[in-house]
Amino acid sequence: MRLLNSRKAREAGFAYIVLLPAIAYFLVYFFYPIGVELWASFFRGQPLIGQSEFAGFENYRQALMDPRVRAAFGRTIVFATLGTFCTLVPALFLAAILSGPIKAATTIRAIIFFPYIISFVIVALMWKSLLDPYTGMLNVLLSFLDLPTQNWLSTPSTALPTIIAITVWKDIGYAMLIYIAAIQGIPKELYEAAEVDGASPAQRFRRITIPLLMPTTLFLAVISMIAHLQDLSAPYLLTGGGPAEATRLYALHVYEVAFLELNIGYASALSFLMFIAILAITFVQFRFLNREVVY
Amino acid sequence: MKLADRLSRCIAVALCLYGVGGAARAETLKVYWNAGHAYQAYADVIKKFESDHPGWTVEWGRFQWPDMRTKLVADLSVGNAPDLVAEPGGWVPEFALQGMITPLNDFVAKDGKDLGYPQDWQDFSVDRNTIDGKYYGIQLHLTCATLVYNVDMLKEAGFHKPPTNWQEFRKVAIATSKRGKFGFAPNQVATYYTPWIYQNGGALYDSAANKVAFDSPQSAQAIQFVADLIHKDKAAPLPVAGADYEGPQKLFTAGRAAMILTGPWDVSPIKTGNPKLNWDVAPSLTEKQQATMSGGVSLFIPKTAKHPAEAWDLLKRFVTLETELAASLPNGMTMPRKSWAADPKVKADPVLGKFSQCLPYAVDSSAKLSLTGKNAAVQDLFKAAIQDILYNDKPAQEVLSDYAGRANAALGHK
Numbered sequence: 211m212r213l214l215n216s217r218k219a220r221e222a223g224f225a226y227i228v229l230l231p232a233i234a235y236f237l238v239y240f241f242y243p244i245g246v247e248l249w250a251s252f253f254r255g256q257p258l259i260g261q262s263e264f265a266g267f268e269n270y271r272q273a274l275m276d277p278r279v280r281a282a283f284g285r286t287i288v289f290a291t292l293g294t295f296c297t298l299v300p301a302l303f304l305a306a307i308l309s310g311p312i313k314a315a316t317t318i319r320a321i322i323f324f325p326y327i328i329s330f331v332i333v334a335l336m337w338k339s340l341l342d343p344y345t346g347m348l349n350v351l352l353s354f355l356d357l358p359t360q361n362w363l364s365t366p367s368t369a370l371p372t373i374i375a376i377t378v379w380k381d382i383g384y385a386m387l388i389y390i391a392a393i394q395g396i397p398k399e400l401y402e403a404a405e406v407d408g409a410s411p412a413q414r415f416r417r418i419t420i421p422l423l424m425p426t427t428l429f430l431a432v433i434s435m436i437a438h439l440q441d442l443s444a445p446y447l448l449t450g451g452g453p454a455e456a457t458r459l460y461a462l463h464v465y466e467v468a469f470l471e472l473n474i475g476y477a478s479a480l481s482f483l484m485f486i487a488i489l490a491i492t493f494v495q496f497r498f499l500n501r502e503v504v505y
Numbered sequence: 506m507k508l509a510d511r512l513s514r515c516i517a518v519a520l521c522l523y524g525v526g527g528a529a530r531a532e533t534l535k536v537y538w539n540a541g542h543a544y545q546a547y548a549d550v551i552k553k554f555e556s557d558h559p560g561w562t563v564e565w566g567r568f569q570w571p572d573m574r575t576k577l578v579a580d581l582s583v584g585n586a587p588d589l590v591a592e593p594g595g596w597v598p599e600f601a602l603q604g605m606i607t608p609l610n611d612f613v614a615k616d617g618k619d620l621g622y623p624q625d626w627q628d629f630s631v632d633r634n635t636i637d638g639k640y641y642g643i644q645l646h647l648t649c650a651t652l653v654y655n656v657d658m659l660k661e662a663g664f665h666k667p668p669t670n671w672q673e674f675r676k677v678a679i680a681t682s683k684r685g686k687f688g689f690a691p692n693q694v695a696t697y698y699t700p701w702i703y704q705n706g707g708a709l710y711d712s713a714a715n716k717v718a719f720d721s722p723q724s725a726q727a728i729q730f731v732a733d734l735i736h737k738d739k740a741a742p743l744p745v746a747g748a749d750y751e752g753p754q755k756l757f758t759a760g761r762a763a764m765i766l767t768g769p770w771d772v773s774p775i776k777t778g779n780p781k782l783n784w785d786v787a788p789s790l791t792e793k794q795q796a797t798m799s800g801g802v803s804l805f806i807p808k809t810a811k812h813p814a815e816a817w818d819l820l821k822r823f824v825t826l827e828t829e830l831a832a833s834l835p836n837g838m839t840m841p842r843k844s845w846a847a848d849p850k851v852k853a854d855p856v857l858g859k860f861s862q863c864l865p866y867a868v869d870s871s872a873k874l875s876l877t878g879k880n881a882a883v884q885d886l887f888k889a890a891i892q893d894i895l896y897n898d899k900p901a902q903e904v905l906s907d908y909a910g911r912a913n914a915a916l917g918h919k
Binding site for chain 1: 581746882889
C-alpha cells in the first residue's frame with residue numbers, strides 16, 4: 211500500500227513538473243495582467259505610467275453611467291451577434307455542400323479559407339480601396355451597370371453592416387473548415403439508415419447533421435463571439451470608429467480612453483467590465499447550446 | 506618561453522583587448538519619429554551623430570502618429586522609454602503635466618546661446634512647449650494649413666484668382682463641381698474645421714471660463730457653412746471615414762477636387778503623385794478675420810530616458826538652421842526658426858514661401874486646452890460632433906450644444 215502511495219506521489223510530482231511551464235505561462239500572461247488591470251481600475255488617472263489617486267469604485271460607476279459606453283457596448287453586441295450568426299450559418303451550409311462529392315471541392319475550400327490567413331491590415335487596405343466612394347472598383351462597377359453608387363463606409367447606416375460583412379468574409383473559411391472536419395466524423399451508417407427509412411437530404415441534414423454538430427457549433431459560437439466582442443482592428447483600420455460613431459465598438463472606445471485620453475484607470479475598469487460581460491455571455495452560450503446528441 | 510609565462514602573456518593581452526572593447530562598448534539611442542518625416546537630411550544627421558560617437562547606434566523607429574502614441578504609452582508603462590520622441594503637437598503639455606518629460610532648462614542654459622533657443626524660434630512655438638517657465642519640448646517643424654487650389658480647374662470655371670472670403674469660396678466651389686469632380690474636398694479629421702471657426706470669430710476653448718467654445722453661434726455657423734457645401738450645394742463630397750487624413754489630398758492630386766485645406770505635409774505627396782498638376786497655394790480665407798490652424802512637430806526627452814545627454818546632443822543637431830534648410834527645401838516643410846523664414850532660399854521657394862506666410866495668423870487650438878489635461882477627451886467629443894453634423898446632416902448648433910455639454914462635464918471632472 212505504502213509502495214503504491216509513494217508511486218502515486220512520484221507520478222503526481224512528475225505531472226506537476228511537466229505542467230509547470232503551462233502554469234507559469236498562465237500565471238504570467240493571463241492571471242497577472244488581469245490582476246494588474248483590476249488593481250489599476252480602482253485608480254483615477256494613469257496608474258501604470260503617471261500620476262493617479264485611489265478612486266474606489268468611481269470608475270465603474272462612471273462607466274455604467276456613461277452614454278457613450280452604453281452605446282459602444284450595444285453596438286458591439288450587435289456586431290458580435292450578427293458577425294457570429296452570419297459566419298456560422300453560411301459556413302455550415304458550405305461545409306455540408308463541400309463535404310459531398312463536388313468537383314474541385316478542395317480548390318473551392320482553399321479559396322474560401324484563404325482570407326482567414328491574411329493579416330487584417332492587408333484586408334482593411336484592400337477593402338478600403340475597393341469600397342472607396344470616389345475611386346473604388348465597386349462603385350465603378352455599379353456606375354458601369356447604371357446602378358446608384360454607395361458610400362459604404364462613410365454612411366452611418368451602412369458602415370457597421372459593411373464591417374460585419376468584411377469580418378464574415380474573412381472568418382467564414384475557418385468555421386467552414388472546422389465544420390467539414392466535424393461532418394467527416396459523423397458515422398456514415400446513420401445517413402445510410404435514414405436513407406433506407408426514406409429520409410430526404412434536407413431531413414437528413416436537419417435530423418442528423420445539425421444535432422450531431424452541436425458541440426462544434428458551441429465551440430465556434432463561443433470563440434467567434436469572444437473574438438468579435440474584443441474586435442479592435444476592424445473599426446480601427448477601416449473607419450476609425452466613424453462615421454458619427456457608427457462603428458465605435460467597445461474595444462476601440464477602451465483603446466482611445468487608454469491611449470489617446472491617457473485615462474488608464476478608467477480604461478482598465480471598462481476592460482474589466484467587458485471581461486465580466488464575456489464570461490456572462492459565454493455562460494449563456496454554454497447553457498443554451500451545450501446539448502450532446504447520442505444516437 | 507615556459508608554458509606558464511606564455512599563458513600569463515596571453516591573459517594580459519586578452520585583458521587589454523577586453524579593456525579597449527569595454528571603453529567603446531555598444532550603446533543604443535532609441536528615437537521615435539513619424540514615418541512621413543524620415544527625410545534624408547535627418548538620416549544624414551543620425552549618420553554624423555553615430556560617427557561622432559563611436560560605438561553608438563541610433564535606433565530610428567518610424568511610426569504613424571496613432572501607432573507611435575500606443576507604443577509610447579505601452580513602453581512608458583513597462584519602463585522601456587525611448588530617449589527622444591517627435592510628437593505631433595499637444596503631447597508635450599499632456600505628458601509633462603503627468604511628470605513624464607525631462608525639463609530641458611539645464612540643457613538650454615548650457616547650449617541655448619549657441620543654438621539660438623529660444624530667441625530664434627517663433628514665439629508661439631516656444632510657448633506651446635513651455636509650462637511654468639520650464640521648457641519641455643523644442644519645436645522641430647512649425648506648420649499651418651491654408652487653401653491649396655487647382656489653377657486649371659478654377660480657370661476653366663472662369664476664375665483667374667483664388668477666393669479670399671466665404672462667399673467667393675462658395676461660388677468657386679459650386680462652379681468647379683461637375684460629374685465626378687468636386688469644388689472642395691473636406692477632411693474627416695475634426696481639426697481641419699477649426700480654421701472655419703477662427704475665421705468666423707469663434708474659438709474652440711475659453712480658458713478663462715474653463716469651458717469649450719465650439720458651441721458658440723460663430724462656431725455653429727462656421728460648421729454649418731461646410732455642411733451646407735456638402736448637402737445643399739453639392740459642391741463637396743462627404744469625407745471618407747477612416748483613421749487617416751489623406752483623402753482630400755488624394756482627390757486633389759488626382760485632379761478631382763478644385764480646392765483643399767492642407768499644410769506643407771501634403772506638398773511632397775502632391776508633387777510626387779501628380780507632377781503635371783497645375784496647383785498653387787493661396788492665403789487663408791477671411792470672413793470676420795483671416796485665420797487658420799497651426800500644427801507642427803516638437804521633440805521631447807522622456808523622464809525615464811536612459812541617455813538624456815546624448816538625446817539632447819542629437820536633438821540639437823536636428824534643429825540647427827543648416828538641417829532645417831536641408832529638410833525643408835526638398836520636402837516643402839515649414840520650420841520654426843525666425844532665421845529660417847528670413848532665409849533668401851525659403852523666401853524664393855514658390856510653395857514654402859506661401860505656406861510660411863500663414864504662420865503669423867495661425868492658431869494652435871490645443872495650446873490652452875492641453876494644460877487642462879483633458880485635450881484628448883474634448884477633441885474626441887469635438888470630432889464626434891463634427892461627424893454627427895456632416896454624416897447625419899443634423900443642425901450644427903443643436904449638435905454642438907449637445908456635445909459641448911459633455912465636453913464641459915469632462916473638463917469639470919477631476
